[in-house]
Every structure is written in structure tokens, then in C-alpha cells.
Amino acid sequence: MTEMDPSKKVADRYLKREVLGEGTYGVVYKAIDTKTGQTVAIKKIRLGKQKEGINFTALREIKLLKELKDPNIIELIDAFPHKGNLHLVFEFMETDLEAVIRDRNIFLSPADIKSYIQMTLKGLAFCHKKWVLHRDMKPNNLLIGPNGQLKLADFGLARIFGSPDRKFTHQVFARWYRAPELLFGTKQYGSGVDVWAAACIFAELLLRRPFLQGTSDIDQLGKIFAAFGTPTSSQWPDMVYLPDYVEYQYVPAPPLRSLFPMASDDALDLLSKMFTYDPKVRISVQQALEHRYFSSAPPPTDPPKLPRPNPKSRVSDYNPQEGPTVLSPPRKSRRVMPDRDRFEGNSDQAEKVDDRVGERQAVGDIAGKNEQVPMSIDFSIFGSKPLSRPTINSFRMSLVLACRNRLSMDQASKGLSHHLGLSSRSIVQTFFLNK
């Protein structure tokens, strides 16, 4: 155990500064760690109203971040209880990739784009190496630190994967970043879903706007097919077996070049491999990092030299009326139910959520009628920019239900004492003596 004695972890190690915002499960504030002089962001986890102890999403995040230590993953520095609430201490991050992408004063050179996407993939590669799926990749979950380092954050939806046959919910990711297999309702998926989302982020860096802005799941698939052509069964043999598969009218793929006129050939090649329909064929994160795009000129920009929004001007420049072009998609508005009724249910609610986006509030009111759901925030609050995107967080509690599949005992424990007596002990001993 490398950590310090837990008894020393008291709240007065940290000098509390201004509140950064209200999160899904409590207040986030800025603080100074008196032990290291470091600026940190502290998430205060409010205990749930339903008397269910420590917030499930927070617990997931703690569980995974304690295992994931990497330069491109947000660091959970400390955790401590104080006045009955759990507090999580993270490194303080100045801004996030969404703020970079939508800041019109910033010019992103091909080398800058390469650097940002490389750091994104490096963080993701580390997760996948540890068999963790992030499941909520999007620009405002990619935080940027004072030295320009990009770090993956918000692991509240992340899961350990790799157990065969374990079924997951397909209701993950903000819609615009959702892979086609998820939109077709697959429950057994792998790291390819994060690759697709990373490809969307790559495209967003190139275009400076979200690439595939679907307004419903159906529309999202339509946008995907319009960009890459309707997949054929030779391209993606398993597609027709997916639970929510519906046949789409065939549209041919326009040349990728026409969608990304400014991108290099290498960038386009990597992009097309990350946007491969069949998740079994889709490039892995590790393979993507080894792609020649990253070794060809220009080399990725050194993180400290990357362009970032000016923290001072950012707030005052911001005009909510004008509004930036970048907005996250509205979230799914209903609880996870077994399949089928998804499409109608979703389109019903889509307008409602869109309205909220118009109000420029950070209310990810996913649960629709459920007013109890707390406000959403994500790490975007760590930058001082105004909140805009509705987030998936409040939707998570309903995911809990979906994750509770297979509750029955795999196999009851059997007391075996009566099976095994002295006889087997002596047999074992004999074996080892003989060896």
C-alpha cells in the first residue's frame, strides 16, 4: 500500500476555493492541496435521496480510476469522507476539447489535431489494455490540463469488459458518438464502440463541428449511412442479426474526401478504418496508434504548445444568444426497457430535450418526468466555461436497472467438508512424495 494513512486524510488538507458547479451527484469546487501546493477539483458526492448510500456512478468511477493510472487519464488523487459525504479529489483541469473545438479564435493546424487525437487514443488504449470500456467518449469528457495534456475523464459509465457472454446495455454514449452496432441494439459489444466514438471526435476536430448530428436513433443511423453509404451484408455480415436491425434504403457512399476536403490522405485512411461498420473488422485503438498517420509529417504538436481557449476572455466573450455551433445531442429520454419500443419513445421525447438545449442549461433531464434526477455536469465544469451540453449522467441511474441482469447465483456454494476427508489428503501427499 503506497497511500498515506487514511486517518490523516482530513478535509483541512485542502483549502477550499470557489464552487465550480453543481454536478450529477453533488457540488464540485476548486481547492488547493496544502500538502503538494497543487490546484485540485473536489467532487462532493451527495448521498442519494433513496437511502442507497454511496452513489453508484461515483462508486464506479472510484473503482476504475483507482486501477487506471496513466498520463492521459484523469487522476483520482484522493478520496475522503467529510461530514458524512464522500469527497473525490481530482487534478484540476483548465478546459476541455469541446471548448477548444468550438472556440472560433483558435486555429487548429493538422499537427495540433494529430496531437489531440493521439492523446485521446493513448488514454483509450490504456483503458482497453486494462479491459475497461469508457462508453462515454465525447469532446467534453476529454479534459485539458495546464500543460496541454489531454486526459480522459468521467468514468461513470465505464465498465470492465471481456467476460464472455455478459450482456451490456446499448444505451451508452451521447447519440452523436454512438456506434452503429449500438444503434441497432446490440448488447454484446467490445472496445470497437469507443473506437467509433474516437473517430467521431477525430472528425469533429477536422470539421470543427460535430460530424453526425442525428436527432433520433433512426436519424443518427441515417446520418451515418449518408456519410459512409448503407452497409451491405458483405461489409457487415452480422448486422442483420442485431436486435433492432431495420432495413434502410440503400444510399451509396460519397467519396470520403468530399466530406473532409482539408484532411491529409493518411488522416482519411485512418478515419475510414476507425469508421469501419463491422466492429470485428474495425481497427483497434492500438492499431490506430500505430497507423502511419502518426508517423508521417507533420509530427504531432507538443502538448504545451497546443492552442487553447484563453481562460480570461472565454467567459466574457461568451454570448449565449449567439450560441456556438456545437451542441451535444439530446439524450435518450426514457428508461432502459427491453428493446422494441425504443424508437417511438425516443422521438417523443426528443423535442422536449431539444427545448432544454435551447435554454442553455446543463440539465440533462433524461428521465423525462422524473424531476428527482439531479442536474448533470461531467468534468466540463472543471473548465470555467458555461455549461451547455445536456449530459448522460442523470440517465445513469436507469442504466443500473439494465445492468442487473443475471442476478441469480451462478452456482450455489457447496459445503464440501463431508466429501473430503483424510483419504484425499493422504492421496495428495502421496502424489507429491512420488514426484
Place this chain on the structure above:
Amino acid sequence: MAANFWTSSHCKQLLDPEQVDVVHQQDKDKGITLEEFKLIKTHMANYILKLAQHVKVRQRVVATAVTYMRRVYTRKSMTEYDPRLVAPTCLYLASKAEESTVQARLLVFYIKKLYSDEKYRYEIKDILEMEMKILEALNYYLVVFHPYRTLSQLLQDAGMSDINMTQLSWGLVNDTYKMDLILIHPPYLIALACIYIASVHKEKDITSWFEELRVDMNVVKNISMEILDFYESNKMIADERINTAFSKLALKP
């Protein structure tokens, strides 16, 4: 779980037996012996299993809960952390960490159903309070690896995944949680020891398969012996001994 064991916090936290078999001073002052310390932990592992069977969670939740409980007592005394509250709370926390959440009120309901003894009776608020303390005692490390997954893979590899061998070795793995093995050995070695015992018991000779594995057979042998010794010494359910131990814990310091 398929995450990488060798780089996990679980791997880094493995202890020597001497570090696990330490009765905390506060408990020692009340006359708790090492044997009683172990006995209470075994009893609590059984308690967790019994509760789990009622609330219906997966086996790995039980295994994780027992591991949490055993880790807590490498750092905290039973005087401070009453096992009869720690056990259900560990199950509660493990159910969340393993994505099979169980409601606290359901646990409380079954505790009341299972035990008439007042000393087992705790309310929801007690469990929620203890949850925070346990998280802290665990230093917020929640990912635990278990032998089950390796077990099935190894059995298949050895060509012995028939129902008899699977059930026997699986049951043996379940029983290893009545001991501290999970704190001391990597899960795959525990799995191997269980396969070993099962193969001997079923009179199946897989010596050559073992020899092909690049593992230290001495460690496998020692774990096997420990498991068999445990069966030997726990042939009788020692209710009386547990009651004696608990009455000692109840003493005023």
C-alpha cells in the same frame, strides 16, 4: 473479470500469511486468540453467503464481499468494526461494485429473518454509515480478481470440464473463501490447487498436464494442503467456539 491481474491493485496488495494472521491489539486485550480471529472471519464468510442466497446475487459478488471483509480485518479491529455489521455491509458494497446492486432495505429484511439474535440486528442507516468506513478501510480499492474464470479456462485446457470435475472444483473454490487464501495468493494458483484436489479426489491423473504448466508446483501443493487442513480442522460446525469468541468481543475493555 478479464482485466489485467498483473497490473491490478489486487496483485499489488497481496500479503504474506504473517501479515494476515495478526490479531489487532484491541481484540487481543479482550482475549481473542488467533484461532478465534480466524473462526469469526470464517463464520462471517458463511453469513455473507447465507444472506447472498436470500437476496440472490451472483457468486462473484459473494466472493468480492468476503474479500472486502477479510481486507478490512487486516487493518481494523473487530472491536471497532463489529463483524456482524461489517459482513452485510461488505455484501452491500460488493453488490454495487460488481454491478448487481442489492437494496439495503432488502438486506435488513433478511438479516431480521435469519437472525433472532439482537446483536445481528442492524438498520439501514448503520449499513450506510459502515459503507463509508469500509470504503476508507479498503483505501477505495474495489476491483478484486477471483479464481472462477481461470478455473473454467484451466479445466477446459486440461480436458476435464465435465460436470463432475467442474462442480467439485467450483465448490472447492467457493470454500477457499472461508479462509484467507484470496488475500495471499494470486487467484490462478488457488484455482490450480482446487483443480488439483478435485483431480485427486476423482482419481484422475493429470500429472503430465500440471508438469507442462509453468507454475511453481510447490506453491500449488502448499495451497492444496492448506485447503485440506482447513477441511480437517473444521469438520464440526463450531457454534460454541464462535459464541465464546463473540462473548469475548463483547467485553468492555
